[in-house]
Amino acid sequence: MELVMPISAKENLKKNMKAFSEKSKRFPGLLWRTVWRVGRDDPRRVVHALKVGLSLTLVSLLYLLEPLFKGIGQNAIWAVMTVVVVLEFTAGATLCKGLNRGLGTLLAGSLAFLTGYIAEKTGLVFRAVFIGAAVFVIGTATTYMRFFPYIKRNYDYGVLIFLLTFNLITVSSYRVSNVLKIAHERFYTIAIGCGVCLVMTLFIFPIWSGEDLHNSTVIKLEGLAKSIEACVNEYFNDVEKEKTQDKSPEDPIYKGYKAVLDSKSQDETLALHASWEPRHSRHCRYPWQQYVKLGAVLRHFGYTVVALHGCLQSEIQTPQHCRVLFKDPCIRVTNELSKALMELANSIRNRRHCSPEILSDNLHEALQDLNNALKSQPRLFLGSNNNQATNMLAVAAAHANSSQKREKYNGVSLPSFKTDNSALLEWKSKRMNNEHSRSEAAERKVLRPQLSKIAITSLEFSEALPFAAFASLLVETVARLDNIIEEVEELGRIACFKEFKPGDEVIVNFKTQKVNVTLNHFSSQGGE
């Protein structure tokens, strides 16, 4: 297929048609898989779809049933419109939209009637000019107001509806005299539509934004715990594997922190909707703002995990036999860290204060061990002036060279990374030659990006440097854990979490934790 052959247009068309028919044969399967996956990921979606269908059928009855139609007339359409536009996935979103819509309509109606009242007493021409001017001024001012950060965040939809309604009423009041009567009739049908939406959203399988925010926070904590554990394990386990592995979505490290990094807008939307939802308990307001704060701290923790992950993909690497010296203390610190994160996740999930044991002596002892290990190997932190280190480097270089050769014998042509300065000199002379042939943009493109890789690997940095960075970042994550604990404690205080009972502690131990992870993973997909 790769060969270029003179194919007649007819054959080409035939091939295209065949490809198309192949595709359309596969389409039903693909569609079915998508339908299935979307529903499986979050079964509440099916519930929501059925709720919308049911609501629409209910308001259509206003129109379809003879006795109801006589009372309401043409205006039943407005109930249908209200349901389509207002009924959203979560209760908070529906309330937010519905109230925005109601407020916008009310304000617009009042202002429109005021405008109409002023215009009424004048002549027809002046009235037209007055209405035109009002439309222009209100249109401009309202649109400009939508750029105010506070309004945009909270009332954007309401302002849009205000503008829409104001224009509709003002303009139609010019020709129609009984606007008030029309508005009155419409009001009833819109109220019916809103009522159907409210009943559907609040009483029939309600879906709460607050719950989503709560669950997503738990999932993010667990994701970070899993990510940091996977990251450290990979650092000490297998140096060959990581080189080929890219930042694929299947990478457990990336999967763990991915959800945290870009969570800002999602968190804020959920919190905004949650703020419209009715209170869950009598003596505690729902602490949606605290979840947003906790989300920010988690994101910050996530950035450190990304940096830690970066250590795995870095150009200069501490050889595996040096890393092994610190494997046990590092893994211990990581286990304690991830245990603490898991306990925090569990405490939020079960709405109870977290165990006073999370920052127990274990974490401190693990840090102390790491410290001791670092102190016991002072030679590692010498530069390459030192004999042993130079030897290590030599070993590492030899290893790298031999593995490169192996790769070449396997027929794979890799860009040649040389660990000495000759590569750089070679590159420089190449560039000198190319300097005058400016048109070879493609070649320049291929060459340039590798320069700094060559430059970095050609340097004889102390090979302990990358490990020091890794260890330092690990210690940094422990420090960041503090901020998370602080915010979770604050959340527990505001949201009146249950007191911690010593019996709950069992969840933290290793066996039960693993079971919880799997359970969560399931609910994680449900929570999106």
Place this chain on the structure above:
Amino acid sequence: MELVMPISAKENLKKNMKAFSEKSKRFPGLLWRTVWRVGRDDPRRVVHALKVGLSLTLVSLLYLLEPLFKGIGQNAIWAVMTVVVVLEFTAGATLCKGLNRGLGTLLAGSLAFLTGYIAEKTGLVFRAVFIGAAVFVIGTATTYMRFFPYIKRNYDYGVLIFLLTFNLITVSSYRVSNVLKIAHERFYTIAIGCGVCLVMTLFIFPIWSGEDLHNSTVIKLEGLAKSIEACVNEYFNDVEKEKTQDKSPEDPIYKGYKAVLDSKSQDETLALHASWEPRHSRHCRYPWQQYVKLGAVLRHFGYTVVALHGCLQSEIQTPQHCRVLFKDPCIRVTNELSKALMELANSIRNRRHCSPEILSDNLHEALQDLNNALKSQPRLFLGSNNNQATNMLAVAAAHANSSQKREKYNGVSLPSFKTDNSALLEWKSKRMNNEHSRSEAAERKVLRPQLSKIAITSLEFSEALPFAAFASLLVETVARLDNIIEEVEELGRIACFKEFKPGDEVIVNFKTQKVNVTLNHFSSQGGE
């Protein structure tokens, strides 16, 4: 005011009224400042507001002018509605919404007429049942479809409009016989509304999403350059200052990378809208997808900068007199880095290929210098077993203690960070005492979060560790720069950037660069 006194309700009311009147006196000033700031940040907002006002006035004329009204009738309202709903800030957003709306309406209309045709031949009761069932099935299926990721990303609004229109037509066709005529009449007014929107958005001071995407990319690159420079300068300049400084929005480091970190959703929205905009040139498609890719790479670079920033705020710090040894090479590497980023930003801004000099010998030489500096101080990388290092630590500890004492004498009570194990022991004994008085949740809260801080500072980690992390992260950023260069080159290739001319190079040198930064900063606020 802080004292609690028995104040009568009258006085209380008086005070409240006074506060309210104070507030309302300040309100006009506050409002005016907001209005002014929103307009100054991006003058195009004023233009957009005026465009909306003008468009609304134009379509209102359909209703207000006698001759036009006779031809069009009540349906002029639909033109107003179309303008309010479809006219968006950028051309891409308007086109996206308008075409979605058009497509949705067309499909819904066809399906509704098909339904009506089938239902027409049957009795009135069966017809009502049939319409009710159709509303339910289509409502459920359409709502479910909105959860498909592909549909949600591209056609969410269109599907909503489809649902709305389908219901309106199907339901009203039950009682009204001349639906086709009504639809026909409305079609004209909607077309007029769309026409006004198109003219306003494409020909009168058009605002392009693509331009915004382009500018925001330039600004992000410059922000990163400034951020990394400020970060390294702060690391070497003033160790006292950074301790008090929080992650405030005025912090130049934070300000530089803030825009990059949470740019994902904004980038994607802009790219989606840009994809609907007409092509800018004949032989190149607009590479909006490449901008999104570049944005992802920039975010990844940003995470490393965050980690670098974290080094400034870390609990364990390398003493300043050790850092000074590496100041010059580090600053040199940083300057080269930020120069390269600035050149990339300039190349994108001027839509030309970037100078072949960006990854010049300078960056390599700077790295080599840093390497030499690290090698020339092998003792620094010894653990605290080593004499000199212990001395350094002792000096640092003494320094920290004395500065703490100074603070205390000034009357400021700081939480006592002790650099030895005694602090930890003290804490432990305190916790033992508190263990049984579980109700003192508040005290527990204050105590616990500081434990790991104490634990970390009480460890005698090699003080070179944090500096090693800093240096390693700096080298890491150089490696990440490669990815950025690669994506920018790719962007240049796809978007047919101009060839680089040697004369353009002058921009990179230092003096001109500074001027550019200020200019940009202005346009940066305009680009939001």
